Amino acid sequence: MSLFYIISICWAVVSFIVLxxxxxxxxxxxxxxxxxxxxFLTLGAWVFISGYxxxxxxxxxxxxxxxxxxxxxxxxxxxxxLVLIGASGLVISRLRGRGRDAASESHFNRxxxxxxxxxxxxxxxxxxxxxxxxxxxx
Numbered sequence: 001m002s003l004f005y006i007i008s009i010c011w012a013v014v015s016f017i018v019l020x021x022x023x024x025x026x027x028x029x030x031x032x033x034x035x036x037x038x039x040f041l042t043l044g045a046w047v048f049i050s051g052y053x054x055x056x057x058x059x060x061x062x063x064x065x066x067x068x069x070x071x072x073x074x075x076x077x078x079x080x081x082l083v084l085i086g087a088s089g090l091v092i093s094r095l096r097g098r099g100r101d102a103a104s105e106s107h108f109n110r111x112x113x114x115x116x117x118x119x120x121x122x123x124x125x126x127x128x129x130x131x132x133x134x135x136x137x138x
Contacts, residue, residue, distance in 0.1 A: 012130040
């Protein structure tokens with residue numbers, strides 16, 4: 001198993017657990033802890049995905065992947081990128097701060113909980129898919 005696959009599995013497991021903890025912190029109203037964990041997860045995800053884009057390649061001369069797996073990889077990657085872009089939008093919106101009044105508050109801040117609930121489910125799914133991918137491609 002290559003170093004990339006080991007890092008992939010470790011990141012997926014650790015960030016899955018941290019994401020669950022961050023979700024719990026939000027539910028319990030521990031906003032500072034939630035904010036810190038989400039910043040960590042979002043930055044970590046960007047570092048991971050950058051490493052994936054620059055380091056991962058599939059040599060199709062050595063192996064043939066089933067069509068269903070290629071479709072799965074495309075679906076998984078699309079969901080993962082959508083979640084990462086959405087989470088980045090939520091984090092940036094929170095870091096920029098809430099407006100002084102309701103009229104000046106950003107869309108992401110007004111609907112933070114709604115977007116967060118949807119994104120957390122997709123993000124957890126993406127992490128589980130990443131573990132599957134790393135194990136399948138070893």
